Amino acid sequence: MLVDSDVHVGYETLLDLCDYLDAPTRELVRHSGTNGLGMPTYPWYHPTGWLRGDTYDRAATEVGAQLPGQDLERVRGKLLDAHDVSHAILTPDQAAAFSILPNAELAARLCQGYNNWLLERFLEEEPRVRGLLVVPAQHPEAAAGEIRRLGPRDEFVGVFLPGGARAPYGNPVYEPLWRTCAELGLPVAVHTHFEGVGIAGPVTAAGYPDHYVEYHTLCGAGMWGHFVSILCHGVFERYSDARLMMMEGGLVPFVGLLWRLETNWRACRSEIPHCVRPPSEYVWEHVRFTTQPLEEPGDERLLLPAIEGLRPWETLCYASDYPHWDFDEPAQTLRRFPVEWRDAVAHANARSFYRLPTPVPA
Amino acid sequence: MRRVAVFCVDGRFHALADRCPHRGAPLCSRGEVVTGIEVRNGRLTTGPPNALVRCPWHKWDFEIATGRCAVHGRLRVRRYTVRTDGDELVVSLDLPRPWQTASTSHAPG
Numbered sequence: 001m002l003v004d005s006d007v008h009v010g011y012e013t014l015l016d017l018c019d020y021l022d023a024p025t026r027e028l029v030r031h032s033g034t035n036g037l038g039m040p041t042y043p044w045y046h047p048t049g050w051l052r053g054d055t056y057d058r059a060a061t062e063v064g065a066q067l068p069g070q071d072l073e074r075v076r077g078k079l080l081d082a083h084d085v086s087h088a089i090l091t092p093d094q095a096a097a098f099s100i101l102p103n104a105e106l107a108a109r110l111c112q113g114y115n116n117w118l119l120e121r122f123l124e125e126e127p128r129v130r131g132l133l134v135v136p137a138q139h140p141e142a143a144a145g146e147i148r149r150l151g152p153r154d155e156f157v158g159v160f161l162p163g164g165a166r167a168p169y170g171n172p173v174y175e176p177l178w179r180t181c182a183e184l185g186l187p188v189a190v191h192t193h194f195e196g197v198g199i200a201g202p203v204t205a206a207g208y209p210d211h212y213v214e215y216h217t218l219c220g221a222g223m224w225g226h227f228v229s230i231l232c233h234g235v236f237e238r239y240s241d242a243r244l245m246m247m248e249g250g251l252v253p254f255v256g257l258l259w260r261l262e263t264n265w266r267a268c269r270s271e272i273p274h275c276v277r278p279p280s281e282y283v284w285e286h287v288r289f290t291t292q293p294l295e296e297p298g299d300e301r302l303l304l305p306a307i308e309g310l311r312p313w314e315t316l317c318y319a320s321d322y323p324h325w326d327f328d329e330p331a332q333t334l335r336r337f338p339v340e341w342r343d344a345v346a347h348a349n350a351r352s353f354y355r356l357p358t359p360v361p362a
Numbered sequence: 363m364r365r366v367a368v369f370c371v372d373g374r375f376h377a378l379a380d381r382c383p384h385r386g387a388p389l390c391s392r393g394e395v396v397t398g399i400e401v402r403n404g405r406l407t408t409g410p411p412n413a414l415v416r417c418p419w420h421k422w423d424f425e426i427a428t429g430r431c432a433v434h435g436r437l438r439v440r441r442y443t444v445r446t447d448g449d450e451l452v453v454s455l456d457l458p459r460p461w462q463t464a465s466t467s468h469a470p471g
Contacts (some may be wrong), residue, residue: 053418054392327419331384 001343001358002330003087003350005290006191006247006319007079009070009122010093011114020116025109031169039097040198044212046325054078055323072122072129080128083330086347086359089157089319090122090131090190091247092139096162099137100198108142111135115150123155130354132160132189138199140173144180151184157354158186158245162193164200165224168229178235178242180225186220187243187353195222205211216314223249224257227287231261234274236282247290248321258283284311288353290319291345292328295337303336313341317350366442366453367391369426373414376426377453379416379440383431387419389439398423398432 005153014037018026043360053321055070055078061113079085095114101107111134117321123131133156135143143159150156159179159181167173169190196215202208203218223246248252261279276283289310296305310316317338320328334342351358367381367390382389394416414423416434418443419440423432424439431437 048416048421052387053394053416054388183449325419325421329385329387 001086003089003318003347003354003356004079004082004083004085004246004320004322004330005089005245005317005350005354006091006292007075007088007322008093009075009090010095011117014094014110017110017113017117019242020120022109023111023275025106025113027132028106038193039094040100041094041097042194042197042212042215044209046212046216049325051323051325052327060073065209070285072125075122075129075322076126080126081319083320085330087253087351087354087356088129089189089350089354090118090129091160091189092132092134093132096160097198098134098202099162100164100166100194101136101138102137102199103144104136104139106267108139108146111143112145112149115156119153119155130356131155132158133186133286134160134175135176137161137177139165140176144176147177147180147186148186151180151186154209156186158189161188161190161226162200163190163219164194164197164224165226166199166201167220169226170231170233170235172233178239182239182242185241187245189245189247190223190226190249191247192219192223192249193225195219204273211321212220218250220253222248224253227254228257228261231279231282232275234272234276236286237274237276242286245289245290245317246287247319248288248292250295251289251291251307251310251312251316253293254289255307259311285315288317288349290317291333292319292321293326294328294333298322300336303334304338312337312347313344316341316345316351318345318347327340328351363454365391366455368444368451368453369395369415371426372410373426375444375446375451377442377444378424378429379442381422381440382419382422383415383437383439384417384420384422384434388413388416389417389424392418394418395426396423437461 016030080088098110114134117133122129133147135146147159161169173218194200203215203219209215219291227246230244233314258280265279295303318330320330333347337345366433367380369376378390380388380390395412396416397411398414400409401409413426415426419426428444429441431440431468
């Protein structure tokens, strides 16, 4: 059994969402710009290609296309069937940018259109895929409304937030979102995306990096900011059932961060009284991490000691990041963990976190 | 099943396994033949044309002529000996002996 906790799907152009949008938003999508509404995007391009070269037809793809050719049939063939995936958690591509638009009202309406599209085109058609709701992080009240609208459906198993943001996700402005997730029993999944783009802060305090490779090495920094913020603001103390998935932020950096935070907590607790317990206790109970991209030290023996501080047998959930270039092939990835962890990492931890049904044997 | 790809670079034939030694991706059949970018004498320039095959998954580059990975010192894609016999190309599924080059023939004509 295999649960893939990070599979990216997306529309080819924003026009694909027109049938799923309200009429005024449809007008904006069609008539904005020179030939339709565009989304802000990264100022760097991957020098050798964003995607696995064997997942799309490059000759048939327009310059600047988002996620070409990743319809349900392709995802079934290249991933679900090819790797015997029992459940895949679907994450957005360009739609993650809705949360970093300055126009918060437009963002909210685009999110609704995307979730409608995802439900009809993927989730209702294939029981092995489950969706994360895309919501406008910059408009927490509207985000709460969207979570209430579609969150009760079994097809949605969580709420997606990008790493790039105006404020870290523990900040009190997000209270409506956390409260609604708690009411519905839905976890929040924060995924590296659009750091330094739109209204999001720069990827680090050093300022804007020149190159994509710098960005991709550093992009976990958004995740680390949200991780520390959520812990320090006591979100898990207020909402005892809240759950948080950290996606694509790396694993090794979280080990050191947690140590440093816990040391600081001992001295600085009076500043953050809502964080009642040592932060690590909240992590074991409430936080999980997707494995991709699994760090690749030159000496492979260094990996396991470097991540042991994260209790990986409890907290790791395998993810491929299909169809991106840093795809982690499942068998090769799981082989890097001790055999006694493998069931937990391959499916049990994710199944428990997302409350997925156990697949019935064929 | 073993898949072998044959390349012709600068008039010489080379045969490589269609399997990336990193994580098993279809290196040759779904990869891309590319020209490297390098800095020489302080100037940005390109390397020998079409001398590299780039893995479709993680984009690691391999020298077609030697199988060596351009980004990982210890990795090498499996190579096979190629020779011409009249109009035919013959690929031997033995690994080349250390004293042989992977390609011993030039393209005809």
